Amino acid sequence: MHIHRRLPVLLGSLLATATALGGPAADDLKALKGTVRVDGSSTVFPIMEAVAEEFAKIAPHIKVPVGVSGTGGGFKRFCAGETQISNASRPISPSEVALAAEHKVEFIELPIAYDALSIVVNPKNDWMKQVTIEHLRSIFSSGGAKRWSEIDPTWPDRPMRVFSPGTDSGTFDYFKEAVIGKDGSMRADLSVSEDDNVLVLGVQGDKDAIGFFGLAYFEENKGKLRAVPVVGPEGAPVMPENSTVNDGTYPLSRPLFLYANAKSAATPETAAFVDFTLAKVAGFVDEVGYVALPANLLEAAHATWKARTTGTRFVKDGKKVDGSMMPASK
Amino acid sequence: MSAGRAIPIARRLRHDRMLLIACLSATTLAVAVLSALLISVFIQGLSSLDWHFLSSYASRKAANAGILAPLMGTLWVCAICGLIAVPLGVATALYLEEYAPRTRLRSLVQLNIANLSGVPSIVYGILGLAAFARCFGAISTDDPWTLGSPDSLFFLQLPFGRGVLAGGLTLALVVLPIMIIAAQEALRTVPKSLRHAALALGSTRWQVVWKVTLPAALPTMMTGAILSMSRAIGEAAPLLVIGGVLLLFSVPENLMSDFTVLPLQIYNWAGRPQDDFHKIAAGAIIVQLVLLLLFNSVALFIRHKLQRPLQ
Numbered sequence: 001m002h003i004h005r006r007l008p009v010l011l012g013s014l015l016a017t018a019t020a021l022g023g024p025a026a027d028d029l030k031a032l033k034g035t036v037r038v039d040g041s042s043t044v045f046p047i048m049e050a051v052a053e054e055f056a057k058i059a060p061h062i063k064v065p066v067g068v069s070g071t072g073g074g075f076k077r078f079c080a081g082e083t084q085i086s087n088a089s090r091p092i093s094p095s096e097v098a099l100a101a102e103h104k105v106e107f108i109e110l111p112i113a114y115d116a117l118s119i120v121v122n123p124k125n126d127w128m129k130q131v132t133i134e135h136l137r138s139i140f141s142s143g144g145a146k147r148w149s150e151i152d153p154t155w156p157d158r159p160m161r162v163f164s165p166g167t168d169s170g171t172f173d174y175f176k177e178a179v180i181g182k183d184g185s186m187r188a189d190l191s192v193s194e195d196d197n198v199l200v201l202g203v204q205g206d207k208d209a210i211g212f213f214g215l216a217y218f219e220e221n222k223g224k225l226r227a228v229p230v231v232g233p234e235g236a237p238v239m240p241e242n243s244t245v246n247d248g249t250y251p252l253s254r255p256l257f258l259y260a261n262a263k264s265a266a267t268p269e270t271a272a273f274v275d276f277t278l279a280k281v282a283g284f285v286d287e288v289g290y291v292a293l294p295a296n297l298l299e300a301a302h303a304t305w306k307a308r309t310t311g312t313r314f315v316k317d318g319k320k321v322d323g324s325m326m327p328a329s330k
Numbered sequence: 331m332s333a334g335r336a337i338p339i340a341r342r343l344r345h346d347r348m349l350l351i352a353c354l355s356a357t358t359l360a361v362a363v364l365s366a367l368l369i370s371v372f373i374q375g376l377s378s379l380d381w382h383f384l385s386s387y388a389s390r391k392a393a394n395a396g397i398l399a400p401l402m403g404t405l406w407v408c409a410i411c412g413l414i415a416v417p418l419g420v421a422t423a424l425y426l427e428e429y430a431p432r433t434r435l436r437s438l439v440q441l442n443i444a445n446l447s448g449v450p451s452i453v454y455g456i457l458g459l460a461a462f463a464r465c466f467g468a469i470s471t472d473d474p475w476t477l478g479s480p481d482s483l484f485f486l487q488l489p490f491g492r493g494v495l496a497g498g499l500t501l502a503l504v505v506l507p508i509m510i511i512a513a514q515e516a517l518r519t520v521p522k523s524l525r526h527a528a529l530a531l532g533s534t535r536w537q538v539v540w541k542v543t544l545p546a547a548l549p550t551m552m553t554g555a556i557l558s559m560s561r562a563i564g565e566a567a568p569l570l571v572i573g574g575v576l577l578l579f580s581v582p583e584n585l586m587s588d589f590t591v592l593p594l595q596i597y598n599w600a601g602r603p604q605d606d607f608h609k610i611a612a613g614a615i616i617v618q619l620v621l622l623l624l625f626n627s628v629a630l631f632i633r634h635k636l637q638r639p640l641q
Contacts, residue, residue, distance in 0.1 A: 033481065035588065039574065049390045049577055056387065056579035065588040066577035077574075082492075195601045220604075288390075 029059040034269030039067035040074025040087030042196065043115055043171055043214050044256050046288035048087055051277050054284075058276070062269045070166065070194065071173070075259075081105050084264040085273070088257040089115060090173055091314035098318065106262035106310045110274075110301045112281045114291040116215040116240045116253035117175055120225040124207045127155045130229045130237035133251065136179045139210060140164070144187045148208070162187065163202050163211030166194030174254050175212055200224060215240050215253075216290050245291040256290065262310045278302055368619075375612025383613055387579045388595070392606030395599075397614050402581040403494065403573075403589035404563060404621065410498025410585075411505065411562045412625075416555050418502070419509030420544075423551075426510075427517040428539055447507035455568030458500025463572055465489035485584040495585035497572045501565060505558035512554020516547040545636065552633040556626045563622050566593035592618045 038048055045068050052064045069077065071088045078086035079100040092100075092109070100107060119136065121128055127148065135152075138145055139162060148155040164186065165171040176186055193199055196213045203209040204224045218227050218240070229237035232251045244250035258277060264270040278301060282292045293301070314321060386396030430436045460466055469475060469489055477486040490496040520543050528538045575590045576598050582589050592614055599611035 035480075037588070045576075046390070052577060052579060053387075053389055060579075063578070063580040063588060065573075065575040065580075065590075067574040068576050069574055197601045 029062075029272055031061070032059055032269055032272060033061045034267060035063045035065070036085060036264075036270050036273045037065055037067075037083040038085040038087065039069050039077050039083045040085075040259075041071040041089040041256070042068045042165075042194065043071075043089040043216070044087035044112075044258075046216060047113065047256070047281065047284050047290065050284040050287060051280065054280065055273060055276050059269075059272060062272065064273065075099075078107070078259060078261065079103060079105055081261070084261050084270045086259040088259060089171060089254065091255075091257065092259065092312050094315045094318050094320055097312060097315045107312075108260045108262055108265060108305060108308060108310055109312045109314075110258045110260065110278070110305055111255045111293060111297060112258050112277070112301070113256045113285040113293060114245050114253055115256050116245045116250055116291060117171065117178075117212050118215050118218040118227040118240045119210070119212050119230060119252075120203055120218055120227055121210050122203055122207045123224070123226045125210075125226065127152075128210075128228050130231055132231040133179055136230075137184075140175070140186055140190075140212075141180050142185045142187045158208050161202075161206050161209045162190050163199045163209060164190040164192050165196060165199065165213055166192050171196070171213060175252075178252060178254075212252075214290070215245070216288050220288075242291045246294060253291070255293075260305075262308060265308055274305060278305055371612045371615050374609050375614075375616045378610045378613035379616060383610070384617070388577055392599075392604065392610050395607075395610055397592065397595060397617060399578040399581055400590045400592045400595035400614070401617065401621075403497075403578070404591045404618070406494040406582045406587075406589060407497045407501060407569065407591060408559060408563050408625070410495060411501035412555070412559055414499060414502040415505050415509050415558055415562075419506055419554070419558070420513045420551060422506075422510045423513030423517055424539060424544070427514050428535070428543065443507050443510050447511060450567075451504045451565055452567040452571060454500055454503045455571030458496060458503060458568060459492075459571050462490050462496035462499045463492050480586070481583070483584050485586055487586050491586055492573050492575075492588065493584075493586040494582045494589045497569050497589060497591075500568050500572050501562045504565060504568060505562050508561060509554055509558045512557060513547070513551045516550035516554065517543060519550055520546045549633040549637045552629040552636075556629045559625045559629070560622055563618065563625065564593055566591070566597055570594060592621075 038052070045066070048066050052066050055062070055064060067074070067077075067083075071090055074083070074086045074088065075092060075096045076099075077083045079096050079102075081103050086107075092107075119131055138151055139160070144162070145151050146159060147157055148160050149157040164175070167186075172186075176184075180186060191199075191202055191211075193202075196217045199211050199213050200217055200221045203211045204221070218225060227240055229239045230251050232238045232249055234249075238244050238250045240250055240252070245253040258274070260270065260274050265274065278298075282298065285292045292298075383396050384401065385398055386394065387398050388400075389395040426436065426440065430439075465488060474487040474489060474491065478484050490499075524542050524546060525538050528542045529535075533541070569591050573589055573591075573594075575588055576594060578588060578590045580587075596611050596614045596618070599607045599614065602608075
């Protein structure tokens with residue numbers, strides 16, 4: 001890096017060089033000023049918390065306020081141009097793409113990690129050895145089972161308490177879509193909290209509780225809760241683990257995204273923040289208990305960012321499509 | 331109980347004692363609950379209090395975490411709130427008590443102020459977001475009118491955006507009804523005879539207000555100011571709507587800066603399942619209590635300075 005210091009070049013070109021080399025130039029970041037507003041998913045918050053904390057150490061004059069409005073709430077602000085970065089635990093939806101277009105906001109879509117939903121019960125629950133998607137549907141859909149024995153006669157005849165992340169969270173959206181389907185609805189008597197930690201406390205304190213949330217929270221609270229293996233399409237129960245998420249056998253896993261405002265991506269502060277995030281995210285993902293992207297996917301995300309390729313792979317002509325996680329590279 | 335029939339003295343004394351016991355137990359219960367709360371907070375939080383806790387930013391590791399950003403945010407927002415709400419509240423109370431003719435319109439205004447003090451604060455948050463942060467959409471938030479450089483202390487922009495000014499103004503809305511009602515009560519405690527005496531000496535209304543009524547009422551008004559600021563410092567909901575920031579690694583440097591406040595930080599930490607975060611949440615609660623006492627002692631000081639017998 002000593003070559004950089006000798007060259008009296010503009011900050012912008014310095015950053016471009018640094019980016020090309022795959023890492024931010026530490027000395028120049030210290031001088032950078034500006035604000036990079038981040039908002040969005042509470043699921044991605046632990047990653048962003050780590051990124052923002054470490055970024056503040058190397059770029060102390062760039063302000064990075066991080067909000068937790070949920071994926072939908074974050075997109076509402078992002079698509080109106082209020083934030084530079086939006087965290088999401090699902091791809092952007094057609095209506096959000098339309099909102100962004102209305103405000104002339106272009107964005108760059110970058111996958112940063114995998115998340116897996118874990119189905120959790122109290123450690124004292126010794127009857128639920130595995131669970132099928134059908135079981136989950138009869139537990140969580142509207143008019144669902146009130147007692148454990150209604151689902152499986154061998155299970156105890158006791159009332160069930162059902163916990164769920166808040167309806168604003170991407171976790172909720174994802175669970176509903178994966179388990180109940182688009183047209184069904186979740187039961188009304190759920191104990192709901194926008195804060196995953198409240199769910200941990202709830203399930204921890206009640207033998208008859210069942211709930212779901214991200215694998216990260218389960219990993220952090222392994223002693224307090226038990227994850228139930230989910231029966232996959234092949235008929236075998238699969239534990240939520242890094243390996244089963246990465247090879248796609250665990251049925252309840254999903255990618256996490258970072259959306260960057262394309263106009264802001266041209267500013268040095270936002271560029272530096274995203275550079276830093278992409279360079280360090282794999283380490284932080286491990287730390288907070290998510291599943292890192294496979295190498296080829298992370299490479300592809302780097303390429304998308306470097307080329308500043310805008311748009312989403314999940315919406316086409318105003319309709320939702322099953323996009324590949326593999327981002328387009330130029 | 332028919333008139334004229336004497337109640338035995340023993341029974342009257344028994345009633346007297348019963349009321350005393352009822353009031354005493356109510357007081358004891360209230361104090362006991364409060365002290366249980368305070369003691370548990372202090373036991374949990376005292377160990378986390380040190381200079382590092384006050385002077386560093388948040389961290390994902392509880393041991394490294396500090397409250398610098400929310401502490402400064404609370405100071406900025408509450409200072410703005412106080413500077414706006416107290417003068418406005420006092421002026422409104424003066425108008426309503428000293429000037430406004432006793433018409434039906436005045437009763438309507440009075441009724442509305444009383445009702446507004448009961449409106450949930452999140453409603454003010456939404457109003458503040460629309461009015462202050464976004465100027466009702468009259469000016470695009472993408473392309474605000476700006477004055478000065480964003481790095482300078484005097485940077486201003488329209489709409490205000492989600493900065494400390496919008497937060498402070500919103501809090502001022504929340505506490506304004508309380509402040510107005512308290513200031514009105516204070517003005518009512520000033521004897522009519524004082525005003526009449528001053529008017530009889532040929533003072534104008536302004537002179538009566540400035541030289542007689544206001545000085546006499548100000549100490550009691552300070553009690554209202556204390557109540558208002560106590561409410562303001564504890565508010566989380568409207569500021570979550572306005573700022574929406576839970577994590578910040580900078581302190582406000584002008585009226586437009588992003589901010590977070592202590593109640594939001596406490597909420598964020600207390601909601602995590604790890605015990606270490608509960609401890610630092612308790613530490614932050616202690617800091618907030620101390621801050622509240624400091625604010626209030628300023629008001630008490632003014633009250634003490636101004637208190638004069640009414641002769």
